[in-house]
Amino acid sequence: MNIVLTGMRGSGKSYYGKALAKALNWKFLDTDEMIEKQQNGTITEIVQKHGWPYFRKLENAVCHNLCENLNLDEYVIATGGGMIIDRENEALLRQNGKIILLYRDIDKCAEYIANDPKKRPPLNNKELTEIWNDREKRYRQSADLIIDVNKEKDPAEILEMLANS
Secondary structure (H helix, E strand, O other): OOEEEEOOOOOOHHHHHHHHHHHHOOEEEEHHHHHHHHHOOOHHHHHHHHOHHHHHHHHHHHHHHHHHHOOOOOEEEEOOOOHHHOHHHHHHHHHHOEEEEEEOOHHHHHHHHHOOOOOOOOOOHHHHHHHHHHHHHHHHHHOOEEEEOOOOOOHHHHHHHHHOO
């Protein structure tokens, strides 16, 4: 099986994904990075040029490729913030792993985004709150485990929580 990390932009999916992969000696994949490499541009550039619906189609294609064409085992996968909202993506990811929602307060997500070296499309607290309100139910429904990362967690602590779920 694999570990699939979901959550809002700025919740720590890539950070914790890399740490968990290292702790488990597994491989790490970041779906946003895969899209950027495939499109030869940043998410900001892709969205500015083609819009969010186009980006969501790219997410869906990456999800299908990961789950249907690769022999996934012992991966930690950090998904884009909107990946799990699509029920088809959720079903594919669920077949291949445990879905963990990383929860971080919106203020902390906004603070991270403001200092994000990747310079993703900017979002303020109000916009993040609106997105969270739209997505919260789906995030929670799709999660096998919800982990509050408002206080930084050690990867071993997350693995213990996963083992006990």
